Amino acid sequence: MDKKERSYSNDEITVHWKPRECVHAGTCFRELRKVFDPSRRPWIDLSEGETAAIIDIVDRCPTDALTYDRIENGNIEASNTPKPSVAETVNFSIMRNGPILAEGKFTIIKEDGSEQNVKSITSFCRCGLSKNPPFCDGKHNKEGFFPDNF
Amino acid sequence: MSTPNKVTAIKNGPLVFEGNFRIKGVDGNVLASADKVYLCRCGKSGNKPFCDGTHKK
Incomplete structure (x- = not known):
């Protein structure tokens, strides 16, 4: 695992951050700045947003820079939300x-x-x-x- | 026959997109889907996202 990778949890989910995968699309901090604030350390603070809103943003990250797992009954289940596949047109x-x-x-x-x-x-x-x-x-x-x- | 999709970074100049592509603006509207487009990569164009040659000045 890359030393720069980080994971952040609330009671329901764990969000994984892989900086090497980031292509700086900026959807996360533009649409949910309270949770994803690049000027803050740590830059992700899950306590600042609703879980559903955080999942929506993570799903819209175009790469695997942001992914999440659900925590259910103390166990972690993979989210199974593959990022959209790529069409012929660029x-x-x-x-x-x-x-x-x-x-x-x-x-x-x-x-x-x-x-x-x-x-x-x-x-x-x-x-x-x-x-x-x-x-x-x-x-x-x-x-x-x-x-x-x- | 389809040409391979190609992006060329011109030295001290714009990005040239050639091939089968679609460009969406910040609001999600389609700006262009032509065969060849020049896009600004210096931040100075008066016609963003397209190149207007301002980088030469």
Whole structure:
């Protein structure tokens, strides 16, 4: 297990956080900031939200960065909520004040001409601040990138 | 014949999307599903999410 992975529990569920899987789509903190607040440590606080609302957000995380297990009678049961499969068309979503989320199969040709195949999901920097271009590394959150607040 | 889906990062320039794709805006509305689109990746375009060449200035 990655040392940076964390798990957080309330009485009903355990939410698992895998930072390496995160593509910075931002759905979690944009829609349920009280629970998912990147400026707080620890950044996830399950006591700040209803379990159903937390599950809804975790299910809408586009990767396995956020997953959850239900705690029933003290036992943990896997949630069995596979993330949606990927269609032939590549879907690009502009995330509000965030990156371009890309879902599908395609080839990336980087600035140096090298190629990389993407099989399911990645995210592209849209603010020009990423240290790992053309991919998003979450830097826009720290520097402030608010082009879509209109 | 379908072309392979391709994203090219132009050095000091935009992202070029080519192939079978759909772009959704921040409100979930479909902005484009053309064969080729240039998207801003410098944060300075006046026509986001598309590139308008402002990065050169």
